[in-house]
Structure formats: C-alpha cells, structure tokens
Amino acid sequence: MTDQHKSEALPASGAVYYLFGATGDLAKRKLFPALFSLYKEGKLAEDFAVVGLARRSRTDEQFQAEVYESINEFCRYKADDAELWNRFAQHFVYMSLDINDVEGFRELTRLSEKLDERFDIPGNRLFYLALAPELFGPVSFNLRDGGLLESKGWHRVVIEKPFGYDLPSAQKLNDQINQVFKEEEIFRIDHYLGKEMVQNIEVIRFANAFFEPLWNNKHIANVQITLSETVGVEDRGGYYDKSGALRDMGQNHMLQMLTMIAMEPPSRLHGEDIRDEKVKVLRSLRQYETFEDVRKNVVRGQYSEGVHKGKPLPGYRQEESVAGDSVTETYFAAKVAVDNFRWAGVPFYIRTGKRLPVKTTEVVIEFQNMPNNVLFASRHNLAPNLLVIRVNPMEGIYIKINAKQPGSDTQIQPVAMEFCQSCQVGINTPEAYERLIYDAARGDSTYFTRWDEVSHAWAFVDKIAAAWHDDTSDIRPYPAGSWGPTEASDLLKQDGFRWWPVNGQEEDNVIWVSNTGK
Numbered sequence: 001m002t003d004q005h006k007s008e009a010l011p012a013s014g015a016v017y018y019l020f021g022a023t024g025d026l027a028k029r030k031l032f033p034a035l036f037s038l039y040k041e042g043k044l045a046e047d048f049a050v051v052g053l054a055r056r057s058r059t060d061e062q063f064q065a066e067v068y069e070s071i072n073e074f075c076r077y078k079a080d081d082a083e084l085w086n087r088f089a090q091h092f093v094y095m096s097l098d099i100n101d102v103e104g105f106r107e108l109t110r111l112s113e114k115l116d117e118r119f120d121i122p123g124n125r126l127f128y129l130a131l132a133p134e135l136f137g138p139v140s141f142n143l144r145d146g147g148l149l150e151s152k153g154w155h156r157v158v159i160e161k162p163f164g165y166d167l168p169s170a171q172k173l174n175d176q177i178n179q180v181f182k183e184e185e186i187f188r189i190d191h192y193l194g195k196e197m198v199q200n201i202e203v204i205r206f207a208n209a210f211f212e213p214l215w216n217n218k219h220i221a222n223v224q225i226t227l228s229e230t231v232g233v234e235d236r237g238g239y240y241d242k243s244g245a246l247r248d249m250g251q252n253h254m255l256q257m258l259t260m261i262a263m264e265p266p267s268r269l270h271g272e273d274i275r276d277e278k279v280k281v282l283r284s285l286r287q288y289e290t291f292e293d294v295r296k297n298v299v300r301g302q303y304s305e306g307v308h309k310g311k312p313l314p315g316y317r318q319e320e321s322v323a324g325d326s327v328t329e330t331y332f333a334a335k336v337a338v339d340n341f342r343w344a345g346v347p348f349y350i351r352t353g354k355r356l357p358v359k360t361t362e363v364v365i366e367f368q369n370m371p372n373n374v375l376f377a378s379r380h381n382l383a384p385n386l387l388v389i390r391v392n393p394m395e396g397i398y399i400k401i402n403a404k405q406p407g408s409d410t411q412i413q414p415v416a417m418e419f420c421q422s423c424q425v426g427i428n429t430p431e432a433y434e435r436l437i438y439d440a441a442r443g444d445s446t447y448f449t450r451w452d453e454v455s456h457a458w459a460f461v462d463k464i465a466a467a468w469h470d471d472t473s474d475i476r477p478y479p480a481g482s483w484g485p486t487e488a489s490d491l492l493k494q495d496g497f498r499w500w501p502v503n504g505q506e507e508d509n510v511i512w513v514s515n516t517g518k
Contacts, residue, residue, distance in 0.1 A: 012038070012441030014047030014121045015153070016112050020139065021130035022052030022063070022094070026160070030191075031128065032067045033075035034433040039088050040077050043438050046087075047122075049115040051108070052094040063094035076431065091119065099131075099139050105146020112148065123153030126441060130160055133169075137176030144180045158187045158440050161252050162243070163449075166465065167458035174451055183451060187440045192253040192361075193447035194432030194439075197391040201260045201363075202274075204389065204397065211387070212265070214367065216342045221384065222495070223348045224364040225257050226502050228356040230308065232480070233330070237321030244328045246300070246468075249352040251461045255282065256449070257391075258348055261363060262338050271446035275453065282456035286337035287463055294467035295474055297336075299487045300329035303355040306480030313355060313480035327472040330354045333488035334464075335495075349492055349499070355480035360503040361391040383414045386500065394503055396420035 017035070019027055038044045052063050067089065071079045079085040095111060097104045116123060125148060129136055136159055149155050157177070164170025177186060192198055205211055214220070227249055233240040240248065259278035266273040288294045304315040316322060316330050331353030338348060365387040386400040398418035405411035439447060468474075476485035483499075492498050 011043055011045035012048075012438055013124060013154075014045065014119070015124035015126050015441060016115055016121055017048065017050045017441075018053060018108075018125070018127045019050060019130065020053045020097075020099070020128065023054040023056050023058075023066075024130055026130045027052070028066070028070045029074050030431070030433040031130070031437070032070040034431060034437050036067075036071045036075050036079065036088060037077055037430065037434050038438055040084065044441075046091075047120050048091055049119050049121060050092045051111065051115070052092065053097045053099075053108075055096060055098060057096050058094040060093050064089045064092050067092055099135060099142065102142050102145050105142045105148060109147040109150075112151070116151070121153075123151035125149070125151060125153065125155045126158065127156070128158045128437075133162055133164060133173060136173055140177050140180040149180070154185075154443065155181070156185050156187060156440055156443070157181050158189055158437075160189055162247065163188055163454055164458065165243075165247065166462050167455060170454055170458050174454075184445070186451075187436075187445060188449040188451075188454060189436055190252050190256055190447075190449055191432040191436065192391075193256055193449075194434075194436040195361075195391055195395075196430070197389055197395045197397075198257060198260060199435075199447065200397075201257075201389060204387075206265055217344055217346045219368055220346055221366045221368045222346060222492075222497050223258075223261055224366070224500060225254060225261075225348070225350045225362075226364075226499075227253060227257075227352040227361045228358060228502070229352075229354045230356060230359045232303070232313070232316065232355050233319050233322065235320065237319045240330075241322050241326055241328050245330055245332045245352055245354070246461060246464060250332060250334075250350070250464075251457050252449070254350045254352055255457045255460070256453075257361075257363060258336065258338075258350065259453075261365075262343055262348070264342065271444055274446050275450045279450070279452050279456060280340075281338060282453060282460070284338050284340040284343075285456075285460050286339050287460065288467065289463070291467045291471060294464050297491070298332060298334040298464055299476065299485055299491060300468065300474065301331035301353065301476040301478045301485040301488070302326070302328065303330050303353075303480045304477040306355065306482060308355070308357065308481030315477075315480065316355075327475055329468070329475060331356075331478060331484045331488075333484065333491055335491050347492075347495055347497075349497075351484065351488060351499075353478075353484050356483060357481060358503060359393060362502045363389040363391070364500045364502075365389075366497070366500070382412065388500075390420075390503055394420060 019031060021027060035044065035050060052058070068079055068085070093115070095108060097108065115121060127143060129139060131139065140157065143149055164173050205215060259281040262281045263277040264280065266277050288297060302316050306313050317324050317326055333349065333351035336348040336350060338346070367385040369384045370382055382402055383400070388398050390396050396419050398416045400414050400416045402412050403415040405413040436447060476487055478485045489499060
C-alpha cells in the first residue's frame, strides 16, 4: 500500500454497496468519486464490492470505464496510479435490473453471495437509493422479498432527498420504508450536513470558551443564513416547477443549518444525542398560523430576465419545462423565531434563491452592539462584531472586530481576522459525500436526518406552502443577477438590521488580517 493510500481513520467495515441509479448524474458526479477518494485514503479496505444497478445494459468493463471517466473528471484525486486503479476497479460490477421485478432481486442476491465469497465480505449490505422518492417503498419491499436482507451482516439504506413533497407524503413514504428497515438502519442524506464547515459549527461553538458563553439572546442580535446560487433551474425545470425554493432548499438545507447554530450542547458527542438537540430546536420554531403571519415574515420571489456579468439571462418562465404562467418561487427569505430560553427575541433570517449575484453559503452571527452612550461608542458609529462561517464554496471563518485605525489616535475601523481553510496550500478537503458514505458504512448517523427531524421540518414548511397556495398575489419578480426582491431587505430593516455582505461582496472599509494574503 502506498503512503497516499494510508489513513489515520479506520477503514469502514466490509460491505457490498448497491448503487441504484448507477447511470445517473449523482453517481457520476458524486458517488463514484467519493468511493475512490475513500479507497485511496485507506478508508475502504479490500473487503468491499460495488454493484451498479440501472435498467440500461452494461458489461462490467463498460461500467468500470464509466467510473474511470467520472473519477478523472470530478474527483479531487485522479486515477493516475495504474496499480491502485486496477485494484479499485476490480471491486465494481454491474447488473441490469428492473426494480419492479422481484425475480431480478433474487438474482441480485445470488450475485451478492458470490461477491461475499470473492472479497471476504461478512454479509453487510448498504443500499444507496439515488432514485425518485416514489420508488423508495417498492425497492425496499423487493429488497426484502428478493432475499437481500437475509444475509448475516448489517443492512442499511441511504436515501436521497427529497424525502416526500409535504408531511403527508413523507409520512406515507416513511411508513413504507419502516415495514422493511428499522429507523436506525435508515440514513436520510442531506449533503449539506457532510460539508466541512457545517460539521465545524459544533467545534466552533463548543470548543471555544469565548464563544459559547456569548451564544444566547443576551449577546447575539440576529443570525443570518444565506444559501445563494448563480445558476437557474438548468435542466431541472420539470422537477423544480413542482417543488420551488421552499421545498428544494428550505425544508432541508436551511433548517438543518439553523438547528446546528441554535441547538443546545448535547450531553454526549453521540449521534442520537446530537440529533435529539436538533429536534428540540425544530419543536421550538414559532409556527406561522395564518396567511398574515406568512405574509409578514416570509418573502417569495421569482427571477425575471436580467443581466449578470454582462451576460443576458432568461426569466424563470422562459426556462425549459417551466410553465409560462408559473407561480413557483425561485427565492424565499424568512424571519424565523426559536422560542426557547436561549434564543427568545433573536431573529433568524434565512434566504435562498437562484440567479443571485454570487454562489455562496454563509452563516453570519451578529453580536449585540456596545451601548451607544459610553466610551468609544459615544464618539464613533461602531460597527457590530460579526462571526461569519463560510460553508461553500470557500470554507472558513472570519471575525470582524473594531480596532484603532493605524496612524490615528482616535479613529476606529473594522478589522476582519480571517481563517480560510480551503485557501491553505496543500489542503484537499473531503467532499460531503465522502464523509457521509463513510459514516453510513460505519453506522454513524450523526449527520443524517432522523424521521422526527424530517417531520417537524415539513410541519413548519407546510404552513408556509399552504398560505402560498391560497393566494399567489405576494410573489415578487426580481431581475436575474440581483439579490432578490427588495421586500427581503424590509424583513430586516423593520427590526433595525440589514443583510450583511457575503463572500465576494465584502465592504471596502474593512481591514483584512488573513491567512489568504488578502
């Protein structure tokens, strides 16, 4: 084994990995590269096999060639070591499967037994369902009826979002899967929970004595979470027009990041204890009970024609597979309240949208300002202190404080002290899917969503969706390439706040002290 193939992390226990939807875009862009990175770093030992499953016909050699192309295009490592690649590729086989034919699953069981023997796998099974949600139940039933759950090892199923369209559909889906798998065997994936800086939120909060004592309504004025995209709906118009920004991003990514910021310290650093605390946050979310509550606290928009970096962009209704009179939102912003002892009175502002000026995911913690009638505050317009957690695409944190302007006795200027993790020389940050596949193979469910998390999140979102369904008069157009409807700024302005600039849009008057050389 080469030095590059060694790792301090223990390898995941041997298993057969079943990739349903193996010819799809997710497998190509994320899953194959993740498996190769894990193997190269020694987190997958030799006792594993990967079975690609889809309706299309492939030979094993054709499948392996597609995996090779995927890795060289999308993986953070290249398959340039022939010996390593050949060892890795021999673990990949392909089987054409009609997921509605239980006999095909019986054939898959026979193939699995051969792979167990060939690679000395102890009967462990990990089923990755990169499929449409309506297929999760039928596939689960056929896994059971086809004999794939009769092996002596553990059995786990990984499910991609969306997990339902609303609470009733999610409940129906969960009931179907629970007829086959126990809750501890179900790994509902939200790839944002695999991102380095989302997982780092816990460490920033609970491992630093100068943050945790201030992490409450006595010291924090507001929290802002931004997840912005520059792209439109691309080739997802048919799906997106039935989903919208609220269901596509709000129910999962946005609320999951909010729970990581707002959760109480868990009693132990165990997966269930951490997820228990996240559920408490979701239970504490103030519900929007009436249409007026929604209209007062939530803004929705849809991008119209615009220009970004000199390039003309179409409006949402001009996109392929989108209805010409669509009222689907491509943007939403909301003022959210967490009604518990720690956060009472602190507004959480969340926003996400397509065709915005920059691609970024950031969390801004704005601290309470100094009393304006004492010391320096009485003579200067002091800027609030900020802690900014950059999640994507740049990874890192920065803290904005007030300091004396160099060469002056009395002038005060904001200073940002920045740590950019993804800017460091030699850093090759693991992708989210690597972490999550590795965790699932080890049985660590910390960064997967439990059913009660899913159900509480849907209950919150459904109230908004119901109000929007009854009245579409409040959907606001915004030019593609802009920061969304002006009403989103009013959400903060009425409370005396404003949206802080995000990555790529920093203020000119800030002095940067950074490991980036800025």
